[in-house]
Amino acid sequence: MEMNRPVTSETNHGNLKRWGQYALLLVLTVIVLGPFLLGLWTSVMPTAEISKGALWSTHISLDNYITAITTTPILRYLLNSLVISTVTMLFQVLLCSMSAYAFVFLKFRYRKQLFMVFLITMMLPFEAEVIPNFSTVRNMGLLNHYAAMIIPFLTAAFGTFMLRQTFMQMPVELKEAADIEGLSHWQFYSQLAVPYAKISLMTLAAYSFLSSWNQYLWPMLTTFSDNFRPVQDGLRQLQGQESFNNWGMIQASAAIVVIPTLIILFIGQHYFKAGLNEGAVK
């Protein structure tokens, strides 16, 4: 918070102050991105030199990436994660928006109570329920399959809650006009409510994709083969295997996993920011 201090010679040394601000930004960037940059840098260095503790090498190459892609199932892991996260995201957006719609526009008995029930599920951590859920997916014969990692997350109380807030902001006149026009609920939902909540839906999509992508404990418990293993668990496998000391290749695998997420994040940041500010308390 350097720049919060009153700078006495501000007028004389405006340039100096600006350089100071940039220096501060740079220092913070190095701290924030340090471990990431270090990893990225090691990923293009030969492992033999990394193991000697070298921080600089003249043999910069993409060899580690080629080794990772050709000798490990890293691309398969990425594909698995992409399938799981995309399907989870699509269903969450659909089912959460439908249940949110029900809580705002449909009249039924026990509506308040049922909404409370949804709120309660937000208090129950999935991490504390893995024991019975593991038996459930085992009994359903879903172990070691995409379905085990998708079905429990088809809907989310958080998403329903967030979209309900958005739907409640729709002008009442819109619904009244739709009723007079004779629009059914399905028509109102698909033609008016969904387009109205576009930004919230994008936010939920980004959120559900990332949370599915970042799942760790559940895939680790329910997957035993590379055919279905998502990236988080996959990286764990790579790290634990014979390649343990092959730092260059491990760092290259991490980079292969992180680069697509960062690209998605930077592209989606606009929506994400808008949605987060909408969802967070002001």
Add this chain to the structure above:
Amino acid sequence: MLESLPKHTNPEEPSKELVPVGLNSATEWRKDRLYVALFLGPSLLILSVFVFWPMLKTMYLSLFLTDNFGHASVFVGFSNYLNLFKNPAYLSSLGATFVYVIAVSILTIILGMVLAVVAQQHLKGIRFFRTLFSSTMGISVSVAAIFWLFAFNPSVGVFAQISQALHLPEINWLADPHFALLAIIMTTVWMNLGFTFLILFGALQQLPSSLFEAAEIAGVSKTAQFFKISLPLISPTLFFVLIVTLIEAFKSFGLIDLMTVGGPNNATNLLVYRVYQDAFLNGNYGLASTESVILTAIIAAITLIQFKLLGKRVSY
């Protein structure tokens, strides 16, 4: 409630009917039933099977001793709970978890705030720096663990190299019971920074600039402006961030599994990791269920406080 709903609903059918204008509320309610089943049914089914039922089952199992297959065998009442609270290993897990959660929350918020304040400056290229500051949001747990495992590595890691260069005592971060939890705390804070920065930055941006112009004219220092104007005004956002960070920290599992496997000497054996160990490595499902219920109680209590304080915004 669910039983009273029609079982087989065809989404096409009701949409073809035109709802007559001015129909009385009784028929309207009946009409809506099909839609309630269609719109709410799937979510309710999923939540029942994967959230409610397992919670009841976990509570039930926590009162039993279990066999190797995880079936309840002997009813023991609350003795699983009593035994846990007498078990020094569990109490030390609980203690370590609280240290971890509190340290992570405080450090995340302070550092996130520093980044958010710095990113407020009007400088050329500031947008680029804002993007960089938020970037740890895209880094998943396994990737973060790999980066930090490398940084903490006793022979090639950057921390070891720095302390060597400065002739400081060398710390074997992840193998030393005094430092392993600190290492996990640092990694978690780093992972949290991007998200926290983004939220706090957004909140600061939304404060009306007229307030600060007036303060400037009145001769209020920048530091006082921050502590007397900005901080109180964004306190609801700070609270939101605090709750989210607390809850996420209580649920930490991945970093521990990847970096320390609960060790050394159980120094990083936090609550969720203990549940995993007792259930899936030791096969003690009854005990693990008891630990799950305790974890749930803690998280539910924090969430309840959040709901209470959000009260006005959560409208029914």
